Amino acid sequence: MAGPTTVDLELDCRGMLCPVPVIHLGKRYAEVPVGGLIGVVATDVAARTDVPAWCRMRGQEYVGEDAAPDGTPRYLVRRLR
Amino acid sequence: MRKAAAYLDSASSEPLHPAARETLSAAYERGYADPRRLHGPGRDARLLLDNARAVVAECLGVRADEVTFTPSGTDAVHRGLLGLRRTGAVGHASVAHTAVEHSSVVHAATWAGAAREIPVDRLGRVDPAAVPADAGVVAVQSANHEVGTLQPVANLHTAAPLFVDACASMGRLPLPGGWAALAGSAHKWGGPAGVGVLVVRKGTRWVNPFPGDDRIDERTCGFENVPAALAAAAALRAVVEKREEVNARQFALVERIREAAALIPDVEVVGDPVERLPHLVTFSCLYVDGEALVTELDKRGYGVASGSACTASTLTPSRVLEAMGVLTHGNVRVSLTRDTTEEDVDGFLAALPEVVRDLRAQVGL
Structure with missing residues (x-):
């Protein structure tokens, strides 16, 4: 992804192990309005598979991956419903 | 409660099949000697080993001289896969394996160097068109050990020799065709642990990738576990029958x-x-x-x-x-x-x- 993306909600899940990042996502995604963008910043490698899988299972859109300023992977989710 | x-x-x-348990105790009585020796107990052990090989070959629908007992399924995978590599030919030593192979395949391919992954779909199935044409060896499992998906082994038609890890399906399903070497593991069908089955298709160019050993069967190493091999064969026969x-x-x-x-x-x-x-x-x-x-x-x-x-x-x-x-x-x-x-x-x-x-x-x- 080119350039930093502005998100409506960023979840700092650094240091958390699976399934905790996805639990945070599941609990808090509704804080953004439909159409809003959520960033999940996670060091856990399972998040790379599990965030897109969550989107597919929950009918949300997985937008892609970029990185937080410190280089930690950030997974972008758009709330569709 | x-x-x-x-x-x-x-x-x-x-769990150990009753047929294996019965065979084991009897075979420990008769199958303790070195099957290479020419004395009576040695000949007995040799007879049991040959019998085990014949039974496994019959159950799998292969030739007896294509069957090798190894110390484990993992060892059969390592030998089967690595023995197919054309180590002398530049650029042809690489192994292409599906992204969903058992760790024993992945470890062997990585150990050999220049391993490449073949992607799979959402069901875990490999697309035959995605198999690279320039690999030295191609490794595709018969069925996935974690999710159960069967792989289209019969439709692969690879230019490179094909290694099939059949550990998840051996005994339960007939073997697919088209492979040069194949591996199985007895404790996954109810045989004892410590018995792997390596099958190398007659006429395949297979070279022992490890130090050799002076055994009845030059493809394996170590003193043969004759009772366990016989018990594995008995369990396989019972499983295939039912x-x-x-x-x-x-x-x-x-x-x-x-x-x-x-x-x-x-x-x-x-x-x-x-x-x-x-x-x-x-x-x-x-x-x-x-x-x-x-x-x-x-x-x-x-x-x-x-x-x-x-x-x-x-x-x-x-x-x-x-x-x-x-x-x-x-x-x-x-x-x-x-x-x-x-x-x-x-x-x-x-x-x-x-x-x-x-x-x-x-x-x-």
């Missing part, structure tokens, strides 16, 4: 588990629903820790496996689930034994939604 209900992890290891009936029963029970698990909210059943191993099913439960699932089910008497990272020492999730792009946490693999009953499955399916609900409640979901 519920009685210790059911071991549902035959894909890790099937597989039509057992497979049909297991396929239907797994179908019930697939349907019931899919009804639990936010649970995804993965792998091919039809073109699959008869005895195995995997599903993933959103927001649940795989280790906690295994522990809670164990408390209720159900022994299952999990491919979730939370259950592994490495903290990396299952490569299989990752390659398929399915949820890696909250993962449960259920694999039925030959004795798993409808009652066992009913009990498991009664416990499962409760366990998932309780674990989710603990994290506020």
Whole structure:
């Protein structure tokens, strides 16, 4: 992804192990309005598979991956419903 | 309190088949000597070993001289795969393997250097068109050990020699065709542990990738475990004889588990629903820790496996689930034994939604 993306909600899940990042996502995604963008910043490698899988299972859109300023992977989710 | 209900992890290891147990004790009486020796006990051991080889060959539909007993399934994989490499030819020593191979294949390919992964689809199946044409060796499993999906081995038509890891299906299903070398593991069909089966197709250019040994069969190494090989053969024969009936029963029970698990909210059943191993099913439960699932089910008497990272020492999730792009946490693999009953499955399916609900409640979901 080119350039930093502005998100409506960023979840700092650094240091958390699976399934905790996805639990945070599941609990808090509704804080953004439909159409809003959520960033999940996670060091856990399972998040790379599990965030897109969550989107597919929950009918949300997985937008892609970029990185937080410190280089930690950030997974972008758009709330569709 | 519920009685210790059911071991549902035959894909890790099937309980020893009674035919193997009977054979073992008798074979320990007669099969202790070095089968290379010319004395009576040596000839006895040789006879038992040759007999074991003949039985396995017959059950698998291959020639007896194509069958080698190895010290484990992993060893059979290592030997089978690495022995096919054209180490002398520049650029032809590389191994291309599917992204969902068993770790023994991946470790062997990595050890050899220049390993390449062939991607799979959401069901875990490899597309024959995705197999690289310029690989030195191609490794494709007969069926996936974690999700049960059968691979289209017969449709591969690779230019390079094909190695098939058949550990997950050997005995349960007939072997596919088209391979140059193939591996199996006896404890996965109810034979004893410590017996691998390596099959090298007659006429294949296969070179021992490891130091040689002076044995009856030059493809293997170490003093032959004759009693275990014979017991493995006895179990294989018993399994093959009954597989039509057992497979049909297991396929239907797994179908019930697939349907019931899919009804639990936010649970995804993965792998091919039809073109699959008869005895195995995997599903993933959103927001649940795989280790906690295994522990809670164990408390209720159900022994299952999990491919979730939370259950592994490495903290990396299952490569299989990752390659398929399915949820890696909250993962449960259920694999039925030959004795798993409808009652066992009913009990498991009664416990499962409760366990998932309780674990989710603990994290506020």
